[in-house]
Amino acid sequence: MFKTFLSAFTSPKAAPWLVTAGFFLVWELGCLLFHVDRFILPRPSEIAVQIVKQHEAIALNSFQTFYTTMLGFAVAVAVGLFLGLLVGASPKIYKGLYPLMVGLNSVPKVAIVPILVIWFGIGTVPAILTAFVISFFPIMVNVATGLATIEPELNDVLRALGASKWQILRKIGLPRSLPYFFASLKVAISLAFVGSVVAETVASDRGIGYLMMAASARFDVPLVFAGLVVIALMGVIMYELFAYIERRMTFWATRSQNPTI
Amino acid sequence: MPDVMLVNKPATTLTANGDGMPALVELQAATLKYGQGTLALSETDMRIGDGEFVAVVGPSGCGKSSLLKLVSGLHLPRTGNVRVQGQDVKGPIGICGMAFQNSNLLPWRTTLENVLLPLEIVEPYASTFRRNKLDYEARAKKLLKAVGLEGFDEKYPWELSGGMQQRTSLCRALIHNPRMLLLDEPFGALDAFTREDLWGVLQTLYLDQKPTVILVTHDLREAVYLADTIYVFSPRPGRIVSRTDVPFERPRSLPMTYQPDFVEMVQHLRDSITHS
Ligand SMILES: Nc1ncnc2c1ncn2[C@@H]1O[C@H](COP(=O)(O)OP(=O)(O)OP(=O)(O)O)[C@@H](O)[C@H]1O
Ligand SMILES: [Mg+2]
Numbered sequence: 001m002f003k004t005f006l007s008a009f010t011s012p013k014a015a016p017w018l019v020t021a022g023f024f025l026v027w028e029l030g031c032l033l034f035h036v037d038r039f040i041l042p043r044p045s046e047i048a049v050q051i052v053k054q055h056e057a058i059a060l061n062s063f064q065t066f067y068t069t070m071l072g073f074a075v076a077v078a079v080g081l082f083l084g085l086l087v088g089a090s091p092k093i094y095k096g097l098y099p100l101m102v103g104l105n106s107v108p109k110v111a112i113v114p115i116l117v118i119w120f121g122i123g124t125v126p127a128i129l130t131a132f133v134i135s136f137f138p139i140m141v142n143v144a145t146g147l148a149t150i151e152p153e154l155n156d157v158l159r160a161l162g163a164s165k166w167q168i169l170r171k172i173g174l175p176r177s178l179p180y181f182f183a184s185l186k187v188a189i190s191l192a193f194v195g196s197v198v199a200e201t202v203a204s205d206r207g208i209g210y211l212m213m214a215a216s217a218r219f220d221v222p223l224v225f226a227g228l229v230v231i232a233l234m235g236v237i238m239y240e241l242f243a244y245i246e247r248r249m250t251f252w253a254t255r256s257q258n259p260t261i
Numbered sequence: 262m263p264d265v266m267l268v269n270k271p272a273t274t275l276t277a278n279g280d281g282m283p284a285l286v287e288l289q290a291a292t293l294k295y296g297q298g299t300l301a302l303s304e305t306d307m308r309i310g311d312g313e314f315v316a317v318v319g320p321s322g323c324g325k326s327s328l329l330k331l332v333s334g335l336h337l338p339r340t341g342n343v344r345v346q347g348q349d350v351k352g353p354i355g356i357c358g359m360a361f362q363n364s365n366l367l368p369w370r371t372t373l374e375n376v377l378l379p380l381e382i383v384e385p386y387a388s389t390f391r392r393n394k395l396d397y398e399a400r401a402k403k404l405l406k407a408v409g410l411e412g413f414d415e416k417y418p419w420e421l422s423g424g425m426q427q428r429t430s431l432c433r434a435l436i437h438n439p440r441m442l443l444l445d446e447p448f449g450a451l452d453a454f455t456r457e458d459l460w461g462v463l464q465t466l467y468l469d470q471k472p473t474v475i476l477v478t479h480d481l482r483e484a485v486y487l488a489d490t491i492y493v494f495s496p497r498p499g500r501i502v503s504r505t506d507v508p509f510e511r512p513r514s515l516p517m518t519y520q521p522d523f524v525e526m527v528q529h530l531r532d533s534i535t536h537s
Binding site: 149151154156159161162178 | 330333334335353354355357358359361363365367369378379381382383398417419433437443
């Protein structure tokens with residue numbers, strides 16, 4: 001009995017659920033034990049109550065955040081893929097673009113939000129753009145890496161057959177960079193949420209970021225945390241979705257070394 | 262049976278590149294240099310007849326792989342000439358099949374799809390690939406069967422052993438009936454048994470299709486077993502130190518490789534390398 005309990009605990013399927021549940025449990029008990037003020041750190045149960053109570057506002061604003069994030073992310077995928085292919089396929093473009101790209105990526109993305117506000121005003125557009133700017137870089141770098149690290153001998157096999165650059169790209173370059181691409185999507189989607197929420201806190205009258213700012217102005221700390229929980233939840237779901245797609249699309253890259261049991 | 266095949270005929274009568282015949286590949290004082298520095302191949306002259314099986318041996322770094330790059334048109338000579346089918350080589354010539362020490366199979370394609378790859382690129386197959394796909398698949402399966410891989414066509418390369426991957430790589434090099442087969446130590450990473458097994462496979466495929474073959478190898482027994490002509494290269498910068506005709510009749514067999522005149526030839530090559 002104890003043994004089965006233990007094995008359930010250590011089974012890889014149950015582990016994430018148990019660890020997450022444990023995290024909230026420790027949080028809840030810790031707050032109770034040390035009499036932590038709900039204005040400092042609300043208990044998970046208080047946050048849950050707030051989520052239920054405010055579900056309309058939360059749903060409305062999280063939909064807004066979700067939609068700006070996905071729009072920004074979609075543009076990031078398109079631009080990142082395009083630039084990645086361009087940069088990876090041509091060493092010249094790689095050399096030319098590299099310093100600029102690294103420079104741009106070193107700029108803290110929060111710093112560009114005020115500029116976006118000057119250009120586009122308060123609202124949805126700065127959030128979309130921030131999500132895009134923050135998340136396209138890893139996609140570009142990964143796709144370029146996948147292309148640039150093709151084994152030279154493999155290239156030779158195709159070139160000796162008289163294959164054009166385009167044929168080599170299609171037959172080898174693209175499939176080979178797919179695992180890199182999907183791996184980058186998981187990172188990029190998380191970053192996109194960071195970007196849109198950060199922009200919403202400063203430059204929007206809608207979205208989870210805005211909701212949290214408004215709540216903290218009213219000292220509604222449980223609602224602030226409710227916002228955090230909702231963002232985390234959306235992040236986890238999207239991450240898992242892309243991890244699933246990755247496993248489906250590039251099984252050959254993550255092939256198991258162990259014989260199936 | 263080996264006795265009959267071991268009759269040591271005068272070398273000249275058996276050379277496949279009989280000097281009157283037009284050569285398929287001709288190198289005239291060809292040199293290859295990488296960047297400003299390394300001279301990989303110096304003033305090499307070579308004539309390879311249509312259907313001739315050539316083996317190239319020599320110390321590591323002497324420019325054997327570079328020679329294959331020259332012949333296939335992947336690199337151009339710094340000075341001198343490389344001619345294939347009477348034409349100066351100006352870029353990849355597109356009539357080669359290639360195989361290397363690593364099988365270089367595509368992990369996202371099944372064995373069958375890997376073998377079919379050249380047909381998706383080389384004309385006249387590429388433009389009719391969709392229409393004739395079934396024919397081509399049948400052909401690939403026949404080839405896979407010939408190398409002992411029947412029933413493995415739906416497996417992925419990473420589900421095959423090293424030797425099986427190398428067999429697949431051979432099939433991929435041969436599927437489009439190339440006029441020329443360039444092999445760069447294709448059996449180098451394999452164990453002795455598998456290697457000798459694949460000599461037989463390669464010999465069968467060669468006798469079947471009669472392409473012109475250039476085989477780079479470090480294994481002198483392999484060279485004598487398979488080739489019509491063996492070129493020995495000097496240490497870098499590579500140049501030809503000797504050219505040996507192999508008189509033994511085909512098909513050659515493994516027991517033959519232990520016969521005195523076979524062993525003697527290997528010995529002789531061995532000496533010419535150490536003294537070069
Ligand atoms: N891409 C390259 N750039 C610069 N130098 C190179 C390059 N490829 C080969 N070389 C040099 O050219 C020389 C010949 O190389 P090559 O690969 O032809 O030798 P090899 O005879 O095939 O050697 P091995 O038996 O070890 O495979 C070597 O000295 C090597 O350093
Ligand atoms: Mg080599």
